[in-house]
Amino acid sequence: MKSGPDIARVAALVGDPARANMLTALLDGQALTASELAQEGGVTVQTASSHLGKLLQARLVGVRKQGRHRYYDLGGRDVAHMLEALMGVAAGAGPTRVRPGPKEPALRKARVCYDHLAGDLGVQLYEGIRRLKLLAKDGEAIALTRKGRRFCTDFAIDLADLERLRRPLCRECLDWSARRSHLAGSLGSAFLARFYDLGWAKRVPSSRVVAFSSTGEKAFLDRFAA
Amino acid sequence: MKSGPDIARVAALVGDPARANMLTALLDGQALTASELAQEGGVTVQTASSHLGKLLQARLVGVRKQGRHRYYDLGGRDVAHMLEALMGVAAGAGPTRVRPGPKEPALRKARVCYDHLAGDLGVQLYEGIRRLKLLAKDGEAIALTRKGRRFCTDFAIDLADLERLRRPLCRECLDWSARRSHLAGSLGSAFLARFYDLGWAKRVPSSRVVAFSSTGEKAFLDRFAA
DNA sequence: TAGACGCTTCGATTATCATCGAGGTATGAA
DNA sequence: TTCATACCTCGATGATAATCGAAGCGTCTA
Known part of the structure; x- marks a missing residue:
C-alpha cells in the first residue's frame, strides 16, 4: 500500500493557490525575491514567508542570500518538469475550463x-x-x-x-x-x-x-x- | 499573473493522502471498484465516495458501471505521467526522506x-x-x-x-x-x-x-x- | 548611530475540508 | 417480494492550515 515516494506531500504543497502561483512565477528559471513572490502569490509578505519556508524544506525551491535580499529559485529541473506535467493535466481537466485570458x-x-x-x-x-x-x-x-x-x-x-x-x-x-x-x-x-x-x-x-x-x-x- | 492552467486545483486533489493512495493504486492501469479504492486509501467507503466524486469531476479518473459495481480507472495517460513526475520530485525531496521499505x-x-x-x-x-x-x-x-x-x-x-x-x-x-x-x-x-x-x-x-x-x-x- | 528596508517568527483568528454515522437508491439473489 | 450488496448523499464534527497583525532580527544607507 505505502509503496513509492510520498507523492501527497509535494502535491499538497503545490495545491495551495498562493504557492502554486509562486512556483509558476519561478518556472521561467529566474530567481525572485521574497517580496516579489508575495506579490505573485497575492498574499502578504508574512504569509509568503511561511509558504517559502515550507517549499524550501521540501526542496521545491532554493535560496541565495544576497545583501538584504533573499533570492528564491526553483529547486531543480525535475520540479519544473513536474509543474509542466501538472499544467498538462489541468489544461484539459475540470468543468471549470481555464478561460483563455488575454495572455x-x-x-x-x-x-x-x-x-x-x-x-x-x-x-x-x-x-x-x-x-x-x-x-x-x-x-x-x-x-x-x-x-x-x-x-x-x-x-x-x-x-x-x-x-x-x-x-x-x-x-x-x-x-x-x-x-x-x-x-x-x-x-x-x-x-x-x-x-x-x-x-x-x-x-x-x-x-x-x-x-x-x-x-x-x-x-x-x-x-x-x- | 493568472496565466496558464489552474495547476493548484489538480495539485490539491492529489495533495490529500487518501486520494493520492487511490491514484497510485490505479497507476498500474487496472480498474478498481469504489470499495477496493476505499481500502487502498485507508478510509471508509463514504469518504472514498466523496473523494472519487471530486476526482471524477476533474477527470483525473473515469468510471465504468458494471452491474452493481463501479469500476474506476485513471483519467488518461497524461494523468499517469503527472503522477510519475510527482514521484520523481518526491523521491529526492524533503528532510523526511522516504524510508526504503522492503518493496x-x-x-x-x-x-x-x-x-x-x-x-x-x-x-x-x-x-x-x-x-x-x-x-x-x-x-x-x-x-x-x-x-x-x-x-x-x-x-x-x-x-x-x-x-x-x-x-x-x-x-x-x-x-x-x-x-x-x-x-x-x-x-x-x-x-x-x-x-x-x-x-x-x-x-x-x-x-x-x-x-x-x-x-x-x-x-x-x-x-x-x- | 539612527533610520529604512527586507525578511522572518510568533500568536490568534478563521475558513476549509476530510471524516464518518445515518439514511437513501440502484442492482442482484433467493 | 424480501433480503443483501455496492454505492451514493446528507449533515454534524473536528482537525488542519492559511492568513495577517505585531514584533524581532540582520543589512544597507547616510
Missing part, C-alpha cells in the same frame, strides 16, 4: 520553460532541427550530428563551453500546450539566449511570454521552419 | 507504469531495442525500423492489431527511479503482455511490482541487454 494565446505561441523555449515556436524549433538532421537519437541520448555541430558554430553557440557543464546537452521536454516535445538541455538554453542576443525576441516583463519581433520571427522561421 | 528495491527494479514496464528493466528494454536498431526517431515520433518489425513478428506481437488502435505505437516515458526513458505506447504495453505470456514475469498482487522469474530474467537480458 493565453501569447503563452501558447512562445514562452519560457525554465530556461529554454516552449510553446508553438519551441516545438517548431525542435522539429525543424530534427528535420534538418542536426540532431540524432543515439541510444538513449539525443546528440548533435556533425552537421549540427557545424550549424551551432555558425550560429555562434560555443559547444565546448556547454559541454564543460555537467548538464546534458540535449533533452526533450513535453509541452503542455502543444503536447509535443521541444528542446531542453543546455543547448535549448543556449538557443534561447542566442535569440535574445540577436534581437529576435525578448522577455515580456513579469510573465513567461517570449515576444518575437516581426523580423525576428521571420528570421526564426526562415532558419528552422523552412 | 522499494523491487519497485525500482521492475514495476508496472500504467500498462507498460518501468524501472531498471524497463529502461534496459528501451535502451536495448534502441541499441539493436529496432527503433528509430523519425522527426517527432519514434517508429519501428524494418528490422524492428521483423523482430516483433518473431516475438509474436501482432503489429497490425496494435496499429488499428488510435493510440500511438511508440512513446517515451520518463522513469522516476532510473531518471531515464523507457518504452510506453501500445508497443510497450504489448511487450509487457508478452512477458507475462511467456511466463518470464508476473504481477505481484496488490502492488505495482513485476516479478521476473530467474529463468525469465535471464531470457529477458539475453534478448535485450546483450
Whole structure:
C-alpha cells in the first residue's frame, strides 16, 4: 500500500493557490525575491514567508542570500518538469475550463520553460532541427550530428563551453500546450539566449511570454521552419 | 499573473493522502471498484465516495458501471505521467526522506507504469531495442525500423492489431527511479503482455511490482541487454 | 548611530475540508 | 417480494492550515 515516494506531500504543497502561483512565477528559471513572490502569490509578505519556508524544506525551491535580499529559485529541473506535467493535466481537466485570458494565446505561441523555449515556436524549433538532421537519437541520448555541430558554430553557440557543464546537452521536454516535445538541455538554453542576443525576441516583463519581433520571427522561421 | 492552467486545483486533489493512495493504486492501469479504492486509501467507503466524486469531476479518473459495481480507472495517460513526475520530485525531496521499505528495491527494479514496464528493466528494454536498431526517431515520433518489425513478428506481437488502435505505437516515458526513458505506447504495453505470456514475469498482487522469474530474467537480458 | 528596508517568527483568528454515522437508491439473489 | 450488496448523499464534527497583525532580527544607507 505505502509503496513509492510520498507523492501527497509535494502535491499538497503545490495545491495551495498562493504557492502554486509562486512556483509558476519561478518556472521561467529566474530567481525572485521574497517580496516579489508575495506579490505573485497575492498574499502578504508574512504569509509568503511561511509558504517559502515550507517549499524550501521540501526542496521545491532554493535560496541565495544576497545583501538584504533573499533570492528564491526553483529547486531543480525535475520540479519544473513536474509543474509542466501538472499544467498538462489541468489544461484539459475540470468543468471549470481555464478561460483563455488575454495572455493565453501569447503563452501558447512562445514562452519560457525554465530556461529554454516552449510553446508553438519551441516545438517548431525542435522539429525543424530534427528535420534538418542536426540532431540524432543515439541510444538513449539525443546528440548533435556533425552537421549540427557545424550549424551551432555558425550560429555562434560555443559547444565546448556547454559541454564543460555537467548538464546534458540535449533533452526533450513535453509541452503542455502543444503536447509535443521541444528542446531542453543546455543547448535549448543556449538557443534561447542566442535569440535574445540577436534581437529576435525578448522577455515580456513579469510573465513567461517570449515576444518575437516581426523580423525576428521571420528570421526564426526562415532558419528552422523552412 | 493568472496565466496558464489552474495547476493548484489538480495539485490539491492529489495533495490529500487518501486520494493520492487511490491514484497510485490505479497507476498500474487496472480498474478498481469504489470499495477496493476505499481500502487502498485507508478510509471508509463514504469518504472514498466523496473523494472519487471530486476526482471524477476533474477527470483525473473515469468510471465504468458494471452491474452493481463501479469500476474506476485513471483519467488518461497524461494523468499517469503527472503522477510519475510527482514521484520523481518526491523521491529526492524533503528532510523526511522516504524510508526504503522492503518493496522499494523491487519497485525500482521492475514495476508496472500504467500498462507498460518501468524501472531498471524497463529502461534496459528501451535502451536495448534502441541499441539493436529496432527503433528509430523519425522527426517527432519514434517508429519501428524494418528490422524492428521483423523482430516483433518473431516475438509474436501482432503489429497490425496494435496499429488499428488510435493510440500511438511508440512513446517515451520518463522513469522516476532510473531518471531515464523507457518504452510506453501500445508497443510497450504489448511487450509487457508478452512477458507475462511467456511466463518470464508476473504481477505481484496488490502492488505495482513485476516479478521476473530467474529463468525469465535471464531470457529477458539475453534478448535485450546483450 | 539612527533610520529604512527586507525578511522572518510568533500568536490568534478563521475558513476549509476530510471524516464518518445515518439514511437513501440502484442492482442482484433467493 | 424480501433480503443483501455496492454505492451514493446528507449533515454534524473536528482537525488542519492559511492568513495577517505585531514584533524581532540582520543589512544597507547616510
